[in-house]
Amino acid sequence: MNNHPARPLSQRLSRPVGFIFTAFALLFLSHTPLHAQDWFKTETSSGVSNIRIAVADFKPTTADAGTLKQTFDTTLYSDLSNAGIFDIVSKSLLPQSTPGAPGEITLAQWGNAPTSAAMVAFGAFGTSGGRITVNGFLFDAKNTQFPQVLSKQYSEQANEDMARQIAHRFADEIIFRLGGGVPGIAETKIIYVKFGGGNKEIWAMDYDGANQHAITHLGTVSISPRISPDNNRIAFSSLGRDGFQIRMYSLLLNRMVNFPSAGGTNLSPAWSPNGHDVAFSSSRSGDPEIFIADSNGGGSRRITSFRGPDVSPVFNPKTGSQIAWISGRTGLPQLYVMDIDGSAVTRMTDGGYATSPSWSPNGQFVAFAWDRKYGPGAPGGQDIYVMEVATKRWIQLTHDIGRCDFPSWSPDGRHIVFANSPDGHAASTRIVSMLADGTGRRNLTGAGADMPNWSWK
Amino acid sequence: MNLSPVRYRKALAAAAIAVVLGAVTGCHKKDQPVNPATLGPMPSHAAAPTATLSADPTAIDVGQSVVLNWRTQNATSVTIDGVGEVPANGTQTVSPSSSTNFHLTAKGDGGSTEANVRVTVRVPQAPAAPVDNTDMGSEAAFHQNVQDVFFDYDSYDVRPDAQSSIQTAASYLNSHPAIKILIGGYCDERGSAEYNLALGENRGNAAKTALTGAGVSASRIRVISYGKEKQFCTEQSESCWQQNRRAQFSLDR
Amino acid sequence: MADLSWNPDEQLAGENLRGNFFGSLVLHAVVAATIAGLAYFQHRGQSWGENISTAGAIQATAVASIPLPPKQRELDTGVLTSEAPSPAPVTTKQQTIEAPKPDEIPIPEKKVKPVKQAPEPMPAPPKHPQPAPPQPTKATTGETAGIRIPQSSLQLKNGTASAMVQDRTFGSRFAYYVNIVNRTVAQNWYTQEADPRASLGKSAVVIFDIDRSGAPSNPRIATSSGSPSLDQSALRAVQRVEGFGPLPAGDHITVEYTFHYTQP
Numbered sequence: 001m002n003n004h005p006a007r008p009l010s011q012r013l014s015r016p017v018g019f020i021f022t023a024f025a026l027l028f029l030s031h032t033p034l035h036a037q038d039w040f041k042t043e044t045s046s047g048v049s050n051i052r053i054a055v056a057d058f059k060p061t062t063a064d065a066g067t068l069k070q071t072f073d074t075t076l077y078s079d080l081s082n083a084g085i086f087d088i089v090s091k092s093l094l095p096q097s098t099p100g101a102p103g104e105i106t107l108a109q110w111g112n113a114p115t116s117a118a119m120v121a122f123g124a125f126g127t128s129g130g131r132i133t134v135n136g137f138l139f140d141a142k143n144t145q146f147p148q149v150l151s152k153q154y155s156e157q158a159n160e161d162m163a164r165q166i167a168h169r170f171a172d173e174i175i176f177r178l179g180g181g182v183p184g185i186a187e188t189k190i191i192y193v194k195f196g197g198g199n200k201e202i203w204a205m206d207y208d209g210a211n212q213h214a215i216t217h218l219g220t221v222s223i224s225p226r227i228s229p230d231n232n233r234i235a236f237s238s239l240g241r242d243g244f245q246i247r248m249y250s251l252l253l254n255r256m257v258n259f260p261s262a263g264g265t266n267l268s269p270a271w272s273p274n275g276h277d278v279a280f281s282s283s284r285s286g287d288p289e290i291f292i293a294d295s296n297g298g299g300s301r302r303i304t305s306f307r308g309p310d311v312s313p314v315f316n317p318k319t320g321s322q323i324a325w326i327s328g329r330t331g332l333p334q335l336y337v338m339d340i341d342g343s344a345v346t347r348m349t350d351g352g353y354a355t356s357p358s359w360s361p362n363g364q365f366v367a368f369a370w371d372r373k374y375g376p377g378a379p380g381g382q383d384i385y386v387m388e389v390a391t392k393r394w395i396q397l398t399h400d401i402g403r404c405d406f407p408s409w410s411p412d413g414r415h416i417v418f419a420n421s422p423d424g425h426a427a428s429t430r431i432v433s434m435l436a437d438g439t440g441r442r443n444l445t446g447a448g449a450d451m452p453n454w455s456w457k
Numbered sequence: 458m459n460l461s462p463v464r465y466r467k468a469l470a471a472a473a474i475a476v477v478l479g480a481v482t483g484c485h486k487k488d489q490p491v492n493p494a495t496l497g498p499m500p501s502h503a504a505a506p507t508a509t510l511s512a513d514p515t516a517i518d519v520g521q522s523v524v525l526n527w528r529t530q531n532a533t534s535v536t537i538d539g540v541g542e543v544p545a546n547g548t549q550t551v552s553p554s555s556s557t558n559f560h561l562t563a564k565g566d567g568g569s570t571e572a573n574v575r576v577t578v579r580v581p582q583a584p585a586a587p588v589d590n591t592d593m594g595s596e597a598a599f600h601q602n603v604q605d606v607f608f609d610y611d612s613y614d615v616r617p618d619a620q621s622s623i624q625t626a627a628s629y630l631n632s633h634p635a636i637k638i639l640i641g642g643y644c645d646e647r648g649s650a651e652y653n654l655a656l657g658e659n660r661g662n663a664a665k666t667a668l669t670g671a672g673v674s675a676s677r678i679r680v681i682s683y684g685k686e687k688q689f690c691t692e693q694s695e696s697c698w699q700q701n702r703r704a705q706f707s708l709d710r
Numbered sequence: 711m712a713d714l715s716w717n718p719d720e721q722l723a724g725e726n727l728r729g730n731f732f733g734s735l736v737l738h739a740v741v742a743a744t745i746a747g748l749a750y751f752q753h754r755g756q757s758w759g760e761n762i763s764t765a766g767a768i769q770a771t772a773v774a775s776i777p778l779p780p781k782q783r784e785l786d787t788g789v790l791t792s793e794a795p796s797p798a799p800v801t802t803k804q805q806t807i808e809a810p811k812p813d814e815i816p817i818p819e820k821k822v823k824p825v826k827q828a829p830e831p832m833p834a835p836p837k838h839p840q841p842a843p844p845q846p847t848k849a850t851t852g853e854t855a856g857i858r859i860p861q862s863s864l865q866l867k868n869g870t871a872s873a874m875v876q877d878r879t880f881g882s883r884f885a886y887y888v889n890i891v892n893r894t895v896a897q898n899w900y901t902q903e904a905d906p907r908a909s910l911g912k913s914a915v916v917i918f919d920i921d922r923s924g925a926p927s928n929p930r931i932a933t934s935s936g937s938p939s940l941d942q943s944a945l946r947a948v949q950r951v952e953g954f955g956p957l958p959a960g961d962h963i964t965v966e967y968t969f970h971y972t973q974p
């Protein structure tokens with residue numbers, strides 16, 4: 001499981017590459033067949049394809065299932081499409097039948113061409129007495145003797161939100177089962193900054209952009225929200241009379257909770273994977289340095305001490321023993337990695353303007369925003385990059401889509417959400433998600449949203 | 458039978474090569490004007506650059522601004538000291554804090570030329586009156602004497618040209634010990650929000666250090682970084698960005 | 711395509727020389743244009759990272775941005791209607807009335823508990839009088855290789871990878887799991903680690919266990935390929951895997967995995 005982002009990239013690249021190469025060889029033209037960034041490719045081009053899955057529309061079992069069933073079907077289809085591990089059978093190739101129960105499915109219809117599905121998700125959806133009842137099944141279309149992989153029943157209040165939630169849960173079950181035991185992300189949340197009217201507030205939404213709603217109403221500028229590993233608290237930085245200070249919001253109590261202020265500017269909090277510590281940047285002693293405090297703000301200790309801004313720390317979520325951060329100690333901000341006691345400082349980027357690191361859940365990669373040609377007169381593009389920490393090899397994930405910043409990994413390590421401004425203006429910034437190999441980009445919000453942070457689970 | 462197609466192929470290949478060569482040489486021709494120094498005939502039609510520089514008005518009070526206006530011909534690079542690289546023709550608004558000679562250098566294929574204009578800044582006599590411990594001074598007097606400090610790109614070092622305004626500010630503050638000041642650190646809209654907040658903090662601190670170095674007590678100064686969260690100017694241009702890269706002084710009440 | 715124009719028969723015909731040349735000229739031009747066009751689009755796709763990655767089906771996914779695209783839904787109801795008796799235009803409700811729902815609902819309800827406790831797809835067999843008969847005809851389909859049901863085999867770029875579970879009942883019952891094991895290990899097999907010359911045409915067999923949580927353990931070479939680098943690459947492939955997902959049944963299984971290296 002250590003290679004999520006790299007693997008799909010290579011699989012996907014390898015075939016067309018070969019094709020181009022032979023094509024050009026035929027023409028006796030010399031052409032270096034590929035662009036320079038197949039860094040990971042050489043190691044991972046196994047040629048294993050994704051699992052082909054067919055998602056049937058669920059069979060309505062009551063007359064009034066109507067729009068809720070539509071919501072459910074669409075959400076389930078979209079969740080499985082977004083998972084990044086499936087090759088989804090397009091709707092037009094599905095058999096014209098709607099099995100609602102195991103006895104109603106003819107596997108040959110689904111397993112044979114043109115559907116050619118390896119797996120089929122289907123089931124029944126009904127509403128009665130103000131409740132939704134869903135029976136969902138996952139069948140192995142190639143195993144006629146024992147086709148059933150999964151069977152689930154859900155019963156919840158009948159409303160749009162629950163219809164979506166049930167679809168998310170069923171999708172996550174399927175993804176967990178077929179994705180090598182990595183939990184799906186359909187039930188995860190993304191918190192972010194919503195701006196407008198001069199203020200910035202913390203908002204939250206489902207992983208697919210649905211259900212966008214405000215968390216804070218502070219009437220000031222609040223930035224850099226980071227949700228705790230247990231999903232109970234949000235740490236962020238907010239502008240008050242004494243400048244920017246770390247603030248804490250409890251999602252259990254639905255109110256602000258105390259986090260002590262300190263002198264100077266305090267910003268960019270980051271949770272340790274066990275939820276006990278918060279790392280942040282503080283200029284209480286003058287120069288902005290990285291500090292670590294416990295999650296109540298006590299026992300703060302300074303980790304870095306070098307002239308120049310040090311900001312945007314992030315823990316290695318796998319080990320909790322390393323921090324990646326941004327430092328301007330040599331001029332323009334660069335990506336660095338160190339142990340949490342401040343030792344073993346390693347510079348990762350060799351130039352340009354690097355910001356906003358996010359460490360992949362498996363600890364192997366750091367995603368960050370990088371403008372490799374930053375400087376007056378050379379307005380380079382700021383794009384999302386992923387670097388393998390052990391080797392410092394990197395790949396560029398976004399190309400020519402405007403300014404990108406604040407990448408954040410999904411807990412399954414298969415997706416990255418980030419902020420993107422197509423025209424470079426701050427006002428047009430919106431939130432976009434993509435697979436960790438840069439494909440499958442989707443806008444989650446319209447303009448006016450920034451600094452996304454994906455929940456840990 | 459077989460020969461002919463082969464020959465034909467050769468012809469095709471030859472034609473393709475010819476086309477490619479043509480394209481390549483074509484490209485090179487386009488490049489020529491960019492690199493005139495390497496080519497013999499160029500100097501013959503390179504005329505010496507001309508340049509004019511004017512300021513309107515040429516005399517101002519502290520805090521007012523002046524419009525610089527320049528015209529050049531045959532110049533490939535034009536710089537104005539203290540402003541930096543500028544287009545061949547243009548205008549720019551500047552607010553010098555003391556009398557300044559603006560010096561323009563235009564370099565072209567035919568040599569280089571210079572133009573100067575002097576802007577006189579009438580600095581009001583600092584009210585070096587007896588020290589009054591309760592006098593906060595007027596808001597206007599404060600802003601006239603304590604002027605914002607501007608910074609270079611991605612830098613938090615106080616520029617040499619800001620030293621005189623720091624001195625003016627320090628003497629004003631020293632004569633008004635009741636005044637407490639707030640320094641806001643600001644950055645232009647480029648770069649990362651989080652990094653810019655730290656940078657803004659360093660700019661504020663740099664201005665504070667400069668003031669304390671000039672005798673102002675550190676306890677009277679508070680620094681807040683606004684990073685790029687509060688922009689004075691939202692256009693994407695260097696003059697606008699420069700306006701945003703500042704340490705701004707205000708009365709801390 | 712270009713070569714076709716010079717097939718021997720036409721050469722014998724001889725006379726039509728000009729026609730042939732002209733034809734070949736046109737074909738060359740077409741081929742060149744096609745390739746140039748393809749190269750352009752492919753290259754473009756790479757820099758965007760999107761087009762190539764996925765064949766038709768998933769591209770639709772990439773396009774679907776936020777859930778609830780109403781158009782898709784209309785399409786689907788269209789499919790439903792065409793399956794149901796065509797005259798009725800507003801069908802969904804009528805269909806549901808036809809369905810024998812009272813019988814169906816109670817049955818799944820009984821299944822709730824077993825399902826929540828464990829992911830076991832246990833009571834499947836009795837429920838499928840229907841799928842059972844076609845089984846013999848279907849044995850040849852898909853990824854199951856030939857005779858052994860519990861085996862899963864994948865064709866890779868540089869070889870083949872096959873997983874076999876020693877517990878045959880498990881293997882046939884949870885063939886999907888064997889598939890996942892096969893796929894996951896194959897994805898982690900970096901064939902570049904094997905020395906192409908020494909490994910060509912050889913197979914390494916690795917045996918390892920999978921515990922209840924799905925984590926592999928104790929990988930060992932059962933049959934050496936004779937190429938140390940191939941053996942190493944096979945072992946590393948298993949070691950790289952963190953997990954396959956919890957076992958659908960049982961405490962552990964033992965997997966026999968064959969790495970066959972066919973081409974560099």
